[in-house]
Amino acid sequence: MAVTPGHTENTEVTNGGTRSFPTRVVPRIELPASTSELATEAAAQLGWDGVVLPEVTMLGRRVCVVAQLRTDVHAERIAMGVGPVSDRATVATWTWPEFAATAPAPAAEIIGVLAVARHWRTAMASAVPFARYGEAAMVLPSSAVLTKDYVDNCLPRARAYGLAVVTADEDAVVDLDLPGRTERMLLDEDAVSRWVNEMVYEQLLASYDLPVGVD
Numbered sequence: 001m002a003v004t005p006g007h008t009e010n011t012e013v014t015n016g017g018t019r020s021f022p023t024r025v026v027p028r029i030e031l032p033a034s035t036s037e038l039a040t041e042a043a044a045q046l047g048w049d050g051v052v053l054p055e056v057t058m059l060g061r062r063v064c065v066v067a068q069l070r071t072d073v074h075a076e077r078i079a080m081g082v083g084p085v086s087d088r089a090t091v092a093t094w095t096w097p098e099f100a101a102t103a104p105a106p107a108a109e110i111i112g113v114l115a116v117a118r119h120w121r122t123a124m125a126s127a128v129p130f131a132r133y134g135e136a137a138m139v140l141p142s143s144a145v146l147t148k149d150y151v152d153n154c155l156p157r158a159r160a161y162g163l164a165v166v167t168a169d170e171d172a173v174v175d176l177d178l179p180g181r182t183e184r185m186l187l188d189e190d191a192v193s194r195w196v197n198e199m200v201y202e203q204l205l206a207s208y209d210l211p212v213g214v215d
Contacts, residue, residue: 029144033172035116039064041174042114042139042166050111053203058196061126066111069204073107080104084202091198092191106189108200114139120154120165128161130196132187135180137164145177 031038040052043066050066077083082104085091094103112135115126123138130136138158144150145167155178158165164180187193 029118029141031116031118031141032168032170035064037172038116038139038168038174039066039114041168041172042116042137043112045166045174045176046112046135046137046164046180048111048135050109051204051207052114053200053207055116056199056203058199059129059192061115061129062117063126063130064114064116065200065203066114067200067204068109068111069201069208070105070107070109073105074201074205077104077107084198084205086198086202088191088195091195094194095189095191106194106197106201108197108204110134110197110200112136119144120150120158124154124157124161124163127163131161131163133193133196134186135164135182136162137166137180139166139168139174142167142169142175 033041035055036052039055043050043052048066050068053065053067055062055064084107085104093099110133113127113130114137115123116139117123117126118141120138120140123140127136127138145154145165154165157163158178159181162181162184163178164176165178166174167177168174
């Protein structure tokens, strides 16, 4: 049986045999540029002034962090011989009352967190854990936001979480579709945010090619 271009053929078993019918193929939405390029353009669009770090997995999510190094804190930590600490259990103890006074200060200033994805659900799942502590945004292809699903389901959730939405057209030109909401409840510094800060600190040192510390 001939199938119309743009369709695939599905087969259904009936009492009288089999029956074939065409099913329309939905084109896969693709990003118009690399994650790094889109994150850099989105950060500029949002006015986030900092280093756009490479995409990394943190808390099980793929994100790009925009951050700045606190050079005075970094200098102090070099003097103390305390570089970035990646062990979550160790970092968690820094929030304990008995260790809080002697814990190293956060050496990174996180400006915001970007989740670049083809679909808003993926981007939102990645961005929301970080939106509890500060600015966060989703970066989506323009075609992904021109749907009823996006208007009815994504926008209300994005507003509730305070997420910004940046779109990128087929030429990778970015535009702000939804500003982030700053008047929302944010969590205080805790073991999670301290560990994230250490991971970002490590990335910043790599991007600046600066010394980690002294032995």
